[in-house]
Amino acid sequence: MEIATTRPGSGTIAPRARLRSDAPQQSLDGRWRFRVSPSLRSAPADWRDADTASWSTIDVPGHWNLQGHGSPAYSNVQMPFPVDPPFPPDANPIGDYRLDFTADTGVLAHGRRLLRFDGIESAAEIWLNDTLVGTTRGSRLTHEFDVSDMLVAGVNRLAVRVAQFSDATYLENQDMWWLPGIFRSVTLLARPDGGVHDLFVRADWDDQAAEGILDVAAEVDGGGAARLVIEELGVDVPLDGSIRLGGVEPWNAERPRLYDVEVRTETETVSLKVGFRRVEVRDARLLVNGEPIMLRGVNRHEHRPRHGRVFDATVARDELLLMKRHHINAVRTSHYPPHPDVLDLFDELGFWVIDECDLETHGFEHVGWRGNPSADPAWRDAFLDRIQRTVHRDKNHTSVIMWSLGNESHVGPNLEAMARWTRSADPSRLIHYEGDGESRYVDVYSRMYAPHDEVREIGEETLRPAPFDATPAQAHRLTLPFLQCEFAHAMGTGPGGLQEYWDLFEAYPRHAGGFVWEWIEHGIAVDGPDGSSRILYGGDFGEAVHDGNFVIDGLVDADRNPRPGLLHYAAVIAPVVIDVDGARTTVRIANRYDFLDLGHVELRWSRVVDGQGTASGTLAVPPCGPREVATLELPDEARTPASAEVADVLTIEAFTTVATPWADAGHVLASGQQVCDGRPVMPPGIVAEVTEDRVGAAHFDRVTGGLVRLGDLEITGPTVGVWRAPTDNDRDLGNDELDLPPYAERWRAAGIDRMVTRLVDLRPGPDGVVVRTRTGTPILDSAIDATLRWSAVGDGAVRLDVELEPNATWTTEWARLGLDLVLEGEPLGADVAGYGPMHSYPDLRSGARFGWWHLGPHDLTVDNVKPQESGSRTGVRDARIVTEGGALHVSTLDHPFALTVSQHSRQSLAAAAHNWELTPEGRTFVSIDLAQSGVGTATCGPGVLPRHRLHAQPAAISLILRHEPTLG
Numbered sequence: 001m002e003i004a005t006t007r008p009g010s011g012t013i014a015p016r017a018r019l020r021s022d023a024p025q026q027s028l029d030g031r032w033r034f035r036v037s038p039s040l041r042s043a044p045a046d047w048r049d050a051d052t053a054s055w056s057t058i059d060v061p062g063h064w065n066l067q068g069h070g071s072p073a074y075s076n077v078q079m080p081f082p083v084d085p086p087f088p089p090d091a092n093p094i095g096d097y098r099l100d101f102t103a104d105t106g107v108l109a110h111g112r113r114l115l116r117f118d119g120i121e122s123a124a125e126i127w128l129n130d131t132l133v134g135t136t137r138g139s140r141l142t143h144e145f146d147v148s149d150m151l152v153a154g155v156n157r158l159a160v161r162v163a164q165f166s167d168a169t170y171l172e173n174q175d176m177w178w179l180p181g182i183f184r185s186v187t188l189l190a191r192p193d194g195g196v197h198d199l200f201v202r203a204d205w206d207d208q209a210a211e212g213i214l215d216v217a218a219e220v221d222g223g224g225a226a227r228l229v230i231e232e233l234g235v236d237v238p239l240d241g242s243i244r245l246g247g248v249e250p251w252n253a254e255r256p257r258l259y260d261v262e263v264r265t266e267t268e269t270v271s272l273k274v275g276f277r278r279v280e281v282r283d284a285r286l287l288v289n290g291e292p293i294m295l296r297g298v299n300r301h302e303h304r305p306r307h308g309r310v311f312d313a314t315v316a317r318d319e320l321l322l323m324k325r326h327h328i329n330a331v332r333t334s335h336y337p338p339h340p341d342v343l344d345l346f347d348e349l350g351f352w353v354i355d356e357c358d359l360e361t362h363g364f365e366h367v368g369w370r371g372n373p374s375a376d377p378a379w380r381d382a383f384l385d386r387i388q389r390t391v392h393r394d395k396n397h398t399s400v401i402m403w404s405l406g407n408e409s410h411v412g413p414n415l416e417a418m419a420r421w422t423r424s425a426d427p428s429r430l431i432h433y434e435g436d437g438e439s440r441y442v443d444v445y446s447r448m449y450a451p452h453d454e455v456r457e458i459g460e461e462t463l464r465p466a467p468f469d470a471t472p473a474q475a476h477r478l479t480l481p482f483l484q485c486e487f488a489h490a491m492g493t494g495p496g497g498l499q500e501y502w503d504l505f506e507a508y509p510r511h512a513g514g515f516v517w518e519w520i521e522h523g524i525a526v527d528g529p530d531g532s533s534r535i536l537y538g539g540d541f542g543e544a545v546h547d548g549n550f551v552i553d554g555l556v557d558a559d560r561n562p563r564p565g566l567l568h569y570a571a572v573i574a575p576v577v578i579d580v581d582g583a584r585t586t587v588r589i590a591n592r593y594d595f596l597d598l599g600h601v602e603l604r605w606s607r608v609v610d611g612q613g614t615a616s617g618t619l620a621v622p623p624c625g626p627r628e629v630a631t632l633e634l635p636d637e638a639r640t641p642a643s644a645e646v647a648d649v650l651t652i653e654a655f656t657t658v659a660t661p662w663a664d665a666g667h668v669l670a671s672g673q674q675v676c677d678g679r680p681v682m683p684p685g686i687v688a689e690v691t692e693d694r695v696g697a698a699h700f701d702r703v704t705g706g707l708v709r710l711g712d713l714e715i716t717g718p719t720v721g722v723w724r725a726p727t728d729n730d731r732d733l734g735n736d737e738l739d740l741p742p743y744a745e746r747w748r749a750a751g752i753d754r755m756v757t758r759l760v761d762l763r764p765g766p767d768g769v770v771v772r773t774r775t776g777t778p779i780l781d782s783a784i785d786a787t788l789r790w791s792a793v794g795d796g797a798v799r800l801d802v803e804l805e806p807n808a809t810w811t812t813e814w815a816r817l818g819l820d821l822v823l824e825g826e827p828l829g830a831d832v833a834g835y836g837p838m839h840s841y842p843d844l845r846s847g848a849r850f851g852w853w854h855l856g857p858h859d860l861t862v863d864n865v866k867p868q869e870s871g872s873r874t875g876v877r878d879a880r881i882v883t884e885g886g887a888l889h890v891s892t893l894d895h896p897f898a899l900t901v902s903q904h905s906r907q908s909l910a911a912a913a914h915n916w917e918l919t920p921e922g923r924t925f926v927s928i929d930l931a932q933s934g935v936g937t938a939t940c941g942p943g944v945l946p947r948h949r950l951h952a953q954p955a956a957i958s959l960i961l962r963h964e965p966t967l968g
């Protein structure tokens with residue numbers, strides 16, 4: 001087997017469209033015989049005819065290292081073996097696959113038969129009945145072979161030898177698990193004489209004439225004639241050139257109107273679903289059907305925690321429905337064409353798609369791009385073969401608006417050759433490649449992780465006259481729309497700064513949106529010793545080279561449960577924006593659909609005072625076309641003053657009045673609020689017993705000055721805290737502050753993770769106790785002075801007035817400024833009047849609404865695969881925290897606070913590498929934060945924006961605390 005060439009695979013027929021046909025076909029998926037050898041040299045020579053009785057069996061499609069043969073390995077940019085192209089390492093698992101099968105009579109009835117492989121990682125040699133069929137390169141690309149002369153009636157023997165690594169690995173260094181094997185389907189196809197071998201359907205839309213233009217180029221075996229049939233439109237004509245169709249509707253991602261089209265020859269009928277649409281660039285804007293569009297996108301990898309990249313139709317459909325429910329309208333198929341059926345779903349459900357070629361030579365970055373295949377003529381055919389397979393397979397899909405040449409492959413003539421070929425083969429779509437640094441041979445200006453300021457500058461530059469000394473390349477770029485093919489790295493707690501990006505995308509006509517990196521976390525699930533499922537990441541399988549948890553960076557977890565980041569993103573990209581004026585007189589509705597009016601939307605308003613609904617109603621939305629704004633009067637009941645203690649909240653929700661394939665009618669698209677802070681009522685004052693260690697219900701430790709008990713609830717603290725358990729983003733650099741270490745390191749160096757408190761004094765007075773402390777960092781002289789005035793109020797409650805004052809020596813920004821309390825018993829939940837239900841931080845809060853939220857024990861924090869800070873609720877005015885030991889009620893008398901209630905201490909979170917390493921601590925860790933830093937998206941992209949950073953500053957708050965009895 002040859003696995004160190006620079007060439008494409010061999011023996012295949014020319015790539016062609018994926019067609020749904022009535023010709024017979026036979027799936028060869030199922031249980032195959034399988035054996036793995038540690039290297040090519042040690043792999044037995046007799047593999048094609050050896051007795052397989054001693055071999056094991058394996059699922060095809062599947063990855064062998066997820067089926068008990070070896071283990072998965074994860075690396076991002078780094079190559080897992082020496083960069084020595086085109087050679088793979090000697091230690092290179094070789095999988096031998098064997099299947100004896102009887103061909104169906106239907107398949108045998110036709111003279112021509114093809115054998116199709118939809119995906120084999122990374123290189124295969126295929127034999128049928130001891131005859132070499134051919135070889136494959138391009139793991140996520142379809143290869144078809146003509147086996148007409150090899151297939152026999154009776155038993156056929158198919159033998160496939162697969163190398164985990166090969167020359168192809170240098171072109172497939174995507175950021176994902178190395179998962180070898182035949183992981184997509186294997187199919188035998190009968191090809192009728194005179195059948196439809198290939199089709200290229202171009203369904204254009206003429207916006208001026210409001211007509212579709214259908215151009216179908218067919219390659220009929222034997223050159224015979226074909227008919228074009230569109231029953232719905234009464235079309236039944238000989239297939240010949242293009243036809244204009246009046247009375248059709250265009251396709252767009254918001255209204256994905258498809259027509260059933262058939263192409264019939266005497267011997268075969270192929271059926272397609274076709275949508276009419278035109279993609280173009282005009283005045284540096286991205287237009288579809290003449291209208292500018294906004295890509296509200298995600299990068300989608302194919303991943304399932306126990307099956308890797310093996311497709312499952314139900315999972316894929318559910319996942320796209322989940323995207324639609326969260327307003328995602330665009331997918332970049334990072335970084336390879338997905339399973340072919342996913343394209344059908346994109347067409348049907350409505351997504352703008354950047355279909356990306358299976359190409360990434362990122363590993364060469366580590367050697368300064370020395371020897372990069374993109375620039376080496378020896379690899380040229382391999383590059384062209386990859387894009388040709390991509391374009392041909394998917395060329396009939398309406399949803400595909402751009403072809404992407406690949407990801408992170410630097411520069412070189414081979415990429416330019418791909419672009420040239422693509423442009424000539426399919427001028428109806430745009431070409432994308434982020435790595436074309438000057439946008440010379442692409443149709444869109446694409447960047448990844450450009451910081452906000454740069455996004456603003458890129459938007460500005462098309463609003464000014466082009467500089468007189470612009471080079472031709474610069475002048476060309478100024479005519480292009482801008483998108484971020486990757487932005488907002490959804491790793492851990494984050495991504496912060498989404499709203500700030502989106503405001504810029506909306507502000508500049510050139511901007512066409514972007515794609516969050518990434519949709520899904522690629523955790524691999526295994527059974528732990530106790531039988532429960534554990535999610536693993538890079539390094540957990542003993543890899544010598546790996547990139548740790550960098551593969552856990554999704555808006556949904558590996559099982560596709562939404563992370564808070566998805567909920568915030570959904571609010572940022574919501575198709576309707578609702579603003580209520582402060583006086584509650586009017587509400588302003590902005591339609592952010594690109595094509596739909598708001599005829600399918602109604603508004604529901606509701607008024608909640610201190611948690612009790614007081615009035616509600618619905619409002620019809622006046623006519624409001626795409627990108628238009630409407631203003632509505634609010635009814636009197638929405639605004640009459642009420643006396644609230646906590647808050648008086650008016651919420652307006654936009655909901656759908658019709659069902660869609662992804663949501664029932666009543667689906668909430670957006671909400672807006674107007675929150676009036678209440679006037680807290682002080683419990684009646686009492687004369688409480690005050691001693692050095694007691695103020696009413698509060699019992700103090702005379703040594704520390706902290707609480708030991710509130711009523712019957714054991715409680716310690718408050719201590720002053722400015723640290724958080726570093727998030728993934730805190731541990732990383734951020735592309736805007738390369739001269740500073742990551743926050744986690746700065747915090748560690750400043751010692752804020754180990755602050756020490758000294759009691760300055762504890763003085764009983766006539767109505768309470770004043771405790772003064774100084775909390776300082778070890779090693780250094782930075783400190784925060786706290787004055788805590790405790791007084792007893794009625795109903796067993798205590799009042800706490802806090803003043804915090806940092807000294808002048810602080811140089812480190814803080815994660816937060818708060819009061820930390822530890823309660824006895826594991827947390828059981830919390831009732832919170834504040835912003836929720838999901839967690840929020842200053843730069844990650846678009847989806848949070850003020851409400852009276854009940855949080856169960858699992859809602860309090862986020863079960864991140866790698867533990868870190870999470871779970872803050874901002875704008876809290878009142879909260880009841882319930883633990884096994886009792887309940888603590890906290891409410892503010894002035895400013896709202898941010899509340900974090902955790903089952904684990906920050907030290908435990910920071911020390912654990914996986915969520916399953918954490919053990920119950922028997923306590924509940926509560927933080928009442930007076931200020932917080934944002935979270936940023938520094939794992940890739942900008943860190944915390946200056947306006948969301950927290951510099952040392954004084955703060956004060958007045959709180960009421962009380963122990964409340966719990967039932968049972």
Ligand code: IPT
Nearest residue numbers: 076175407408448517550553940
């Ligand atoms: C960027 C990659 O394109 C993507 O595949 C992924 O690795 C992402 O980063 C990080 O998760 S490349 C990066 C060096 C900007």
